[in-house]
Amino acid sequence: MNSTPTLTLSAPEANLPPALSPLAELAYNLYWSWRPAVRDLFARIDPDEWEAGGHNPVRVLAHASPQRLAALAGDPEFVAEAARAAEDLRRELAGPCWFDNARKDIGNPGTPLLAAYFCAEFGLTECFQIYSGGLGLLAGDHLKSASQLGLPLIGVGLLYRNGYFHQHLDADGMQQENFPPLGAPRQPVRRVLDASTREQITVGVHLPGRELRCAVWRCDVGRVRLYLLDTNIEANSPEDREITANLYLGDQNRRILQELVLGIGGMRALAACREHATVFHMNEGHAAFLALERIRAVRQHHAHLNITFDQAREAAAAGHVFTTHTPVPAGIDRFPPGLVSHYFEHYVSSLGLDMEGLMALGREDVANRNEAFSMAVLALRCSRWANGVSRLHGQVSRRMWREIWPETPEGDVPIGHVTNGIHTDSWVSPHNVPLFDRAMGPAWREAAGEPASWNGAGSIADADLWAARNAARRDLLTFVNQRAAAGRTGGIAPALDPEALTIGFARRFAGYKRATLLFRDETRLKKLLDGAGGRPVQFVFSGKAHPGDTWGKHLIRDIVHFARSLDGKARGRIVFLEDYAIDVARQLVQGCDVWLNNPIRGLEASGTSGMKAALNGVLNCSILDGWWDEGFDGSLGFRIPERGTYPSDAPDEEREAFEAEALYRTIESEVVPAFYQRDSARLPRKWLAMMKACIARLGPEFSTHRMVAEYARKYYFPAHDAAARLAGDEPTSDIRPARDLADHIDRYRKLWPQVRVRGIDCAPTPAGDALQVGAVVRLGQLRPDEVRIEVYHGPVERATGRIEHGHAAPMVCKHPVGDGTYQFAVSVPAPEGLAAAHHGLLVRILPGDPLLVTPFVPGLICNSPIVAAEPGPGGHL
Incomplete structure (x- = not known):
C-alpha cells in the first residue's frame, strides 16, 4: 500500500436510477437520524422493510426491487422531495454555524483546531447498534451537536460485528441474550479505500508474535467523520478476527485487545486518513492507550533530538482531555500487571521507559507493584485536562482520585466537570415540534443550548400542550400493545389506561440504580395501582442487565414476577418492555408523564434519560443525584429525599427503608395530586405550568449543544492553545517549550526536598x-x-x-x-x-x-x- 494514498470511500451498495441518486447521499449521512422528513422519505420506499430493518435507509435501498425504484424515479413529487432533502443536507454541512463566531476565542492562529473524540461505543441510531447504553448515547449525541455547531471534530471507535446483544425474557422472566450480526455492508458506514488500488485502508497494531491488522471504515454524522476499526478481516487469525466481534463481552484479555485497537489502532487510523487532530478527547478510560501512542509518535518524529518520555509526555498531554463517567474505582477497567506486560513488552522501549515505568503510569500508588493497571489513572497521568460529567460527579471524582495529587486539597484536584446533555432534535416528541415551532420559532433547534431560545415555552396554550401530552401517552400505549402482541413484554398482558398517570423507569439494571426500590412495600404499591378515588398509577419498565450481572438479571425477574402476580384493577398496570434500545427509549421519554430515578446518591455520575424526558415536558421524580442535583427545582419536578450520599455512614437497610418511604410519600402526596387536579376545562393547570417550566429551563441547560460548546470553551480551545505553546507546529518544530517544561519539572523534583x-x-x-x-x-x-x-x-x-x-x-x-x-x-x-x-x-x-x-x-x-x-x-x- 502506498504510504500516502489518495483516499476515497466505497460506493453505495444499491444501484439507483439517476433520478434517485440523492437517496444514496442521504442514506450514508446520519443527518437523517435527526431529520424526521428524511426518515419518512425512506420509510415510504418500503414501510415493512423500514420497520424490519430497524429504520435503516441503507438496507431499505439495498432491498428495494428494481420495479419499486423505477416507480419512485417516475414519481415527480418523490424525486423533488429527495432532491430538496439532499440540498438541505448540503446547506447544513456548508452553512453558517456557532463555530464561525466562537473560533475567535482560540488563541493559537497556526494549525487549525481539530478535536478527535475517542469512545468505545457510539449510540447514533437504532439500526446501528455499536452501543450498549448511556455512554454510547452520549457519544452519539456529542457528535450530532458538534456537527450542528460546526465544531471541527472527528470520532474514533470500533465497528462491532455483532453490536450489543438483543434481550428476551424466558418463561421465568430471566434475561437471555442473542447476538445477531450487524451486517456492516448494510449499515450507514463505508470502507475507507486507497483510491488507486481500491483496497480498504488498514493499520497495524503489534501483538506478541504477530501484527494485528485493523480495517478502517467511515460513518458520516452531519459534518463529523466517525472512523471505526474492525479486525474481522482475512489478514488476521480466526482468534484475532473476534476481537471486535462484541461490545463489552469476553474476558480481560479480549478487553485489553479492544482497547489497544481503539487507542493505538485509532491513532494510526487517523494518521492513515491524514486527519491532523490537535486535541484528543478520551471519553472514558477505554481509549487511554492513545496517550501512549501519541507519546511514542512524538519521540519518533523527533528521534534526532533524543526526546525523553517526560519531554514527549508534556508535548502530548497538553492536548489530551479525559472524561470520566464512573463514580467508583471498581467501575474502571483495571488489568493485571502481567497482562499489560505481555502486550507492551515490545512497545515500551519506544516510549523511552522500562516496564516498571509504564506500570507506574497506571497505578495510584506508583510504588505498589501489586496494584492493577488502571486505564483511568493512565488517562489522568497523561492528560492535562480532566472532567466529570455533572457538578456532583466532579466533586465525587476529585475525592476519588485525590491520592494521585497527594497533599492537594480536594477542591483543587485538577478535575473539573461538564454536565452531560442530550441532542434535542433526536429526542423531541413529534407532538411537541409544532408547538415549539409556533412558540419559539427556529431558535429552539438552531441555538438549542441558549436559554433565550426557549423563553417562549411559557406561551404554549395549556390545551395544546395537554393534547400533545395525551397523544404521546397514547402512542406509548400503542407501542406497548404492539410489543405485547409480539411476545416482548415478559409474559405480562398490559392493561394500561390512556388517561392514567404513567411513570417510566428505563435504564441499565445495575444494583445501585435500585429498580426494585418501588416494590419494597407491595401493599402500598398495589394501592397506587388500584387508583383510590379514580386516580390510578401505571408503570412501564425497560432495561438490560449486563450479561455477566446475575444480580441485575434477578432484578428484572423480580419485577416481571410481581407484575404477573397482580390481579383485580392492578393487573396489567406494570409492564416490562424487552430489548431496551434507542427506539424503545424514544417512546418512553416522549410518552410517559413522570420519569422515575432512584439511585444511591453519589453513584449516578450523570444520567441522561431524565434529560430526554424533561425536553418533552415529562416531569422527573428523582433522588438528587447526577444531573438532577443541579437541575431540580420544585417548580419543574419532584425530589425524592435521600438518606446520605455514597459512601455514607447510614447502614444499607436504614437507607433503603428511608428512601423507599420517601419514594411512596412523594408519589402519593405530590405527584398524584398534581396530575389529577383538574379545573372546569378538565386541564391540570399546575401540572402544565410545571411542564412549561421544565421545557423552558431544562431544555437548553441539558442540551448537548450547551455541553459541546462548554467542552469547546473549557477544554478544546485551551488544550489546543496549550499544545501549540508547548509543541509548536509539531512535528516540524523542535518542541523546545515542552522539553524545557519537562526539564524544569525534573529540576523541581530534585530540589523539592529543600x-x-x-x-x-x-x-x-x-x-x-x-x-x-x-x-x-x-x-x-x-x-x-x-x-x-x-x-x-x-x-x-x-x-x-x-x-x-x-x-x-x-x-x-x-x-x-x-x-x-x-x-x-x-x-x-x-x-x-x-x-x-x-x-x-x-x-x-x-x-x-x-x-x-x-x-x-x-x-x-x-x-x-x-x-x-x-x-x-x-x-x-
Whole structure:
C-alpha cells in the first residue's frame, strides 16, 4: 500500500436510477437520524422493510426491487422531495454555524483546531447498534451537536460485528441474550479505500508474535467523520478476527485487545486518513492507550533530538482531555500487571521507559507493584485536562482520585466537570415540534443550548400542550400493545389506561440504580395501582442487565414476577418492555408523564434519560443525584429525599427503608395530586405550568449543544492553545517549550526536598476586616520567581482536619532572609462570627513555571501545618 494514498470511500451498495441518486447521499449521512422528513422519505420506499430493518435507509435501498425504484424515479413529487432533502443536507454541512463566531476565542492562529473524540461505543441510531447504553448515547449525541455547531471534530471507535446483544425474557422472566450480526455492508458506514488500488485502508497494531491488522471504515454524522476499526478481516487469525466481534463481552484479555485497537489502532487510523487532530478527547478510560501512542509518535518524529518520555509526555498531554463517567474505582477497567506486560513488552522501549515505568503510569500508588493497571489513572497521568460529567460527579471524582495529587486539597484536584446533555432534535416528541415551532420559532433547534431560545415555552396554550401530552401517552400505549402482541413484554398482558398517570423507569439494571426500590412495600404499591378515588398509577419498565450481572438479571425477574402476580384493577398496570434500545427509549421519554430515578446518591455520575424526558415536558421524580442535583427545582419536578450520599455512614437497610418511604410519600402526596387536579376545562393547570417550566429551563441547560460548546470553551480551545505553546507546529518544530517544561519539572523534583515553610504569623489590618499573613519560606536553590507561594484559607473539616474547599491568595516576596530563605506576605479576609472558630489557613508552595497548565503537579506541593486564622503567631489547630 502506498504510504500516502489518495483516499476515497466505497460506493453505495444499491444501484439507483439517476433520478434517485440523492437517496444514496442521504442514506450514508446520519443527518437523517435527526431529520424526521428524511426518515419518512425512506420509510415510504418500503414501510415493512423500514420497520424490519430497524429504520435503516441503507438496507431499505439495498432491498428495494428494481420495479419499486423505477416507480419512485417516475414519481415527480418523490424525486423533488429527495432532491430538496439532499440540498438541505448540503446547506447544513456548508452553512453558517456557532463555530464561525466562537473560533475567535482560540488563541493559537497556526494549525487549525481539530478535536478527535475517542469512545468505545457510539449510540447514533437504532439500526446501528455499536452501543450498549448511556455512554454510547452520549457519544452519539456529542457528535450530532458538534456537527450542528460546526465544531471541527472527528470520532474514533470500533465497528462491532455483532453490536450489543438483543434481550428476551424466558418463561421465568430471566434475561437471555442473542447476538445477531450487524451486517456492516448494510449499515450507514463505508470502507475507507486507497483510491488507486481500491483496497480498504488498514493499520497495524503489534501483538506478541504477530501484527494485528485493523480495517478502517467511515460513518458520516452531519459534518463529523466517525472512523471505526474492525479486525474481522482475512489478514488476521480466526482468534484475532473476534476481537471486535462484541461490545463489552469476553474476558480481560479480549478487553485489553479492544482497547489497544481503539487507542493505538485509532491513532494510526487517523494518521492513515491524514486527519491532523490537535486535541484528543478520551471519553472514558477505554481509549487511554492513545496517550501512549501519541507519546511514542512524538519521540519518533523527533528521534534526532533524543526526546525523553517526560519531554514527549508534556508535548502530548497538553492536548489530551479525559472524561470520566464512573463514580467508583471498581467501575474502571483495571488489568493485571502481567497482562499489560505481555502486550507492551515490545512497545515500551519506544516510549523511552522500562516496564516498571509504564506500570507506574497506571497505578495510584506508583510504588505498589501489586496494584492493577488502571486505564483511568493512565488517562489522568497523561492528560492535562480532566472532567466529570455533572457538578456532583466532579466533586465525587476529585475525592476519588485525590491520592494521585497527594497533599492537594480536594477542591483543587485538577478535575473539573461538564454536565452531560442530550441532542434535542433526536429526542423531541413529534407532538411537541409544532408547538415549539409556533412558540419559539427556529431558535429552539438552531441555538438549542441558549436559554433565550426557549423563553417562549411559557406561551404554549395549556390545551395544546395537554393534547400533545395525551397523544404521546397514547402512542406509548400503542407501542406497548404492539410489543405485547409480539411476545416482548415478559409474559405480562398490559392493561394500561390512556388517561392514567404513567411513570417510566428505563435504564441499565445495575444494583445501585435500585429498580426494585418501588416494590419494597407491595401493599402500598398495589394501592397506587388500584387508583383510590379514580386516580390510578401505571408503570412501564425497560432495561438490560449486563450479561455477566446475575444480580441485575434477578432484578428484572423480580419485577416481571410481581407484575404477573397482580390481579383485580392492578393487573396489567406494570409492564416490562424487552430489548431496551434507542427506539424503545424514544417512546418512553416522549410518552410517559413522570420519569422515575432512584439511585444511591453519589453513584449516578450523570444520567441522561431524565434529560430526554424533561425536553418533552415529562416531569422527573428523582433522588438528587447526577444531573438532577443541579437541575431540580420544585417548580419543574419532584425530589425524592435521600438518606446520605455514597459512601455514607447510614447502614444499607436504614437507607433503603428511608428512601423507599420517601419514594411512596412523594408519589402519593405530590405527584398524584398534581396530575389529577383538574379545573372546569378538565386541564391540570399546575401540572402544565410545571411542564412549561421544565421545557423552558431544562431544555437548553441539558442540551448537548450547551455541553459541546462548554467542552469547546473549557477544554478544546485551551488544550489546543496549550499544545501549540508547548509543541509548536509539531512535528516540524523542535518542541523546545515542552522539553524545557519537562526539564524544569525534573529540576523541581530534585530540589523539592529543600523546600519548606519555616514560620507563619498573622496580624489584623488597621480596619480589622483582614489579616496580614506573613511567612518565612525556605526555597533552597529555587528562586522566588520559580514558585507560587499562596495562603490557602477556609473552614477546617472536622472529620479530616483539612481545609478541603478553601480560597487561595498569592503571596508577594518582600525580601530575602538569607541562605535561600525569603519573607512573603499577603492580606486575606478575616473570618467573622462563629465561622472564625473553625477557620484555618496554611501556606503552600507550588511550582510556578508559566508553561504549566495547572500548578498541581503530583508530588510537588509543600504545605505548612494548618494554623488558626486569628491574630498572633500561628498556632496549630
